[in-house]
Amino acid sequence: xxxxxxxxxxxxxxxxxxxxxxxxxxxxxxxxxxxxxxxxxxxxxxxxxxxxxxxxxxxxxxxxxxxxxxxxxxxxxxxxxxxxxxxxxxxxxxxxxxxxxxxxxxxxxxxxxxxxxxxxxxxxxxxxxxxxxxxxxxxxxxxxxxxxxxxxxxxxxxxxxxxxxxxxxxxxxxxxxxxxxxxxxxxxxxxxxxxxxxxxxxxxxxxxxxxxxxxxxxxxxxxxxxxxxxxxxxxxxxxxxxxxxxxxxxxxxxxxxxxxxxxxxxxxxxxxxxxxxxxxxxxxxxxxxxxxxxxxxxxxxx
Amino acid sequence: xxxxxxxxxxxxxxxxxxxxxxxxxxxxxxxxxxxxxxxxxxxxxxxxxxxxxxxxxxxxxxxxxxxxxxxxxxxxxxxxxxxxxxxxxxxxxxxxxxxxxxxxxxxxxxxxxxxxxxxxxxxxxxxxxxxxxxxxxxxxxxxxxxxxxxxxxxxxxxxxxxxxxxxxxxxxxxxxxxxxxxxxxxxxxxxxxxxxxxxxxxxxxxxxxxxxxxxxxxxxxxxxxxxxxxxxxxxxxxxxxxxxxxxxxxxxxxxxxxxxxxxxxxxxxx
Numbered sequence: 001x002x003x004x005x006x007x008x009x010x011x012x013x014x015x016x017x018x019x020x021x022x023x024x025x026x027x028x029x030x031x032x033x034x035x036x037x038x039x040x041x042x043x044x045x046x047x048x049x050x051x052x053x054x055x056x057x058x059x060x061x062x063x064x065x066x067x068x069x070x071x072x073x074x075x076x077x078x079x080x081x082x083x084x085x086x087x088x089x090x091x092x093x094x095x096x097x098x099x100x101x102x103x104x105x106x107x108x109x110x111x112x113x114x115x116x117x118x119x120x121x122x123x124x125x126x127x128x129x130x131x132x133x134x135x136x137x138x139x140x141x142x143x144x145x146x147x148x149x150x151x152x153x154x155x156x157x158x159x160x161x162x163x164x165x166x167x168x169x170x171x172x173x174x175x176x177x178x179x180x181x182x183x184x185x186x187x188x189x190x191x192x193x194x195x196x197x198x199x200x201x202x203x204x205x206x207x208x209x210x211x212x213x214x215x216x217x218x219x220x221x222x223x224x225x226x227x228x229x230x231x232x233x234x235x236x237x238x239x240x241x242x243x244x245x246x247x248x249x250x251x252x253x254x255x256x257x258x259x260x261x262x263x264x265x266x267x268x269x270x271x272x273x274x275x276x277x278x279x280x281x282x283x284x285x286x287x288x289x290x291x292x293x294x295x296x297x298x299x300x301x302x
Numbered sequence: 303x304x305x306x307x308x309x310x311x312x313x314x315x316x317x318x319x320x321x322x323x324x325x326x327x328x329x330x331x332x333x334x335x336x337x338x339x340x341x342x343x344x345x346x347x348x349x350x351x352x353x354x355x356x357x358x359x360x361x362x363x364x365x366x367x368x369x370x371x372x373x374x375x376x377x378x379x380x381x382x383x384x385x386x387x388x389x390x391x392x393x394x395x396x397x398x399x400x401x402x403x404x405x406x407x408x409x410x411x412x413x414x415x416x417x418x419x420x421x422x423x424x425x426x427x428x429x430x431x432x433x434x435x436x437x438x439x440x441x442x443x444x445x446x447x448x449x450x451x452x453x454x455x456x457x458x459x460x461x462x463x464x465x466x467x468x469x470x471x472x473x474x475x476x477x478x479x480x481x482x483x484x485x486x487x488x489x490x491x492x493x494x495x496x497x498x499x500x501x502x503x504x505x506x507x508x509x510x511x512x513x514x515x516x517x518x519x520x521x522x523x524x525x526x527x528x529x530x531x532x533x534x535x536x537x538x539x540x541x542x543x544x545x546x547x548x549x550x551x552x553x554x555x556x557x558x559x560x561x562x563x564x565x566x567x568x569x570x571x572x
Contacts (some may be wrong), residue, residue, distance in 0.1 A: 028528075068532060068535070069528050069531040069532055069535070070531055070535065071528075071531075105528045130564075132503065132529075132564065133484070134486070134505070134529055134532075134533070135465055135466075136486075136532050136533060136536045137536050141529065141532065143527075143529050149525055149527060149528075150525075150527055150528060150529060152527075152528040152529050152532065
């Protein structure tokens with residue numbers, strides 16, 4: 001039996017996702033603009049762990065009263081496949097992108113977690129002996145003298161092992177414009193969901209991949225079953241009515257956050273409807289054997 | 303159940319040591335056992351019952367009704383629960399505390415909060431010399447927790463402090479923050495001569511300046527630092543007045559250059 005939401009066909013399939021290690025940071029600055037600049041820079045080139053080392057994105061903007069230092073802030077999330085890689089990415093990205101950004105400060109964005117990652121504790125050596133540790137309440141900060149004053153960075157940030165990476169939706173439409181419109185609407189709705197990010201450009205990936213390749217050494221290659229220009233030549237997953245397919249990949253601090261984001265995305269696509277938006281929504285999986293987390297679209301439909 | 307109460311019967315005939323009267327030490331004791339505990343510090347024996355009328359109650363909170371300058375070491379070694387004193391106390395109140403809260407509604411003698419490691423010590427009146435400081439021969443003073451003095455503090459407040467917060471609403475004596483290893487001190491009133499004497503690290507805020515600054519502290523200019531905002535937000539919970547003192551431009555003096563020199567004194571100012 002075929003499923004449908006608001007006239008949009010929903011495949012009876014599931015998205016398959018994986019356990020990941022993750023942390024969150026709160027980056028502040030004297031203005032919202034510069035907090036966002038630091039956050040944008042440190043989450044750049046972080047679309048996929050395949051080649052970027054981590055997946056990172058902006059979770060939300062924070063009002064001054066929501067940040068430790070009372071300045072405007074941005075919460076960012078970082079995901080990686082191992083603790084060591086997450087630590088490496090965290091240190092490099094904060095060191096090169098946040099420390100360097102005018103007026104910035106950087107704090108832990110999680111309050112509980114089984115393990116701790118070094119934040120200021122790794123970057124403090126930049127202070128060349130002039131760094132100052134300050135313990136305020138239960139939290140310890142490093143103060144590094146820099147050319148515009150001081151960079152304040154919390155010593156450690158908790159890490160969660162319960163994070164999930166790879167939740168996804170495949171949005172299929174009759175024209176590229178309609179497909180993009182539906183996908184943008186979905187991303188916009190998903191951004192409102194806390195603890196989840198969509199790490200690809202603008203939240204969207206147009207080159208969805210499958211595992212493996214005909215070429216040795218390539219771990220991933222184009223998802224040819226969803227490429228519209230191949231639909232006559234291969235055992236395609238899309239019918240003649242589909243001209244464009246876009247994917248949204250979701251990473252969440254918890255499995256619930258991923259499910260909630262997918263739910264919000266499906267709702268937005270259904271509300272837009274098939275006339276101006278998507279004809280069909282599917283999800284990517286590997287037969288259910290690789291990833292521990294399965295998100296069935298029919299359970300998340302509006 | 304009401305609080306375990308010690309009502310002072312009269313002025314103590316000698317200095318007494320009340321360090322044994324904490325919630326943890328008394329939790330399994332009857333009133334009679336408590337009344338027979340020795341508190342004398344001279345050869346003349348004196349027990350709790352000789353000086354106090356003990357009223358049984360929930361041992362998690364102990365109240366001393368009435369204070370005296372001869373009541374030494376009140377709440378010393380406190381690790382949990384609450385001790386409240388309605389009146390003044392002698393020396394070493396809250397010495398070596400690791401947790402809980404000690405509230406003194408009155409003045410405290412010298413060495414209040416000496417070597418405090420955790421918990422909160424609040425003194426509504428004045429504190430004597432070396433609040434939070436180490437006793438002679440010890441290498442570290444206060445090493446965590448928080449001391450709040452509602453009145454003024456004597457000389458060498460926060461001597462050899464290592465960690466934690468020492469907040470003094472009123473004035474401080476000479477050598478405030480002497481030999482600080484680290485930690486944070488805020489003084490609302492005027493500090494005496496040579497604040498931060500031989501401090502290595504740490505932060506000393508002088509909201510109303512000092513009688514005489516040491517020449518071994520060097521002016522680094524005025525800034526609105528993020529670190530000061532973080533401290534202000536924390537201090538606000540205890541004292542809005544001292545929290546506010548950390549806001550706005552603060553002039554930073556680095557020192558003491560006669561020692562390690564990685565400490566700082568903040569004063570209000572452009």
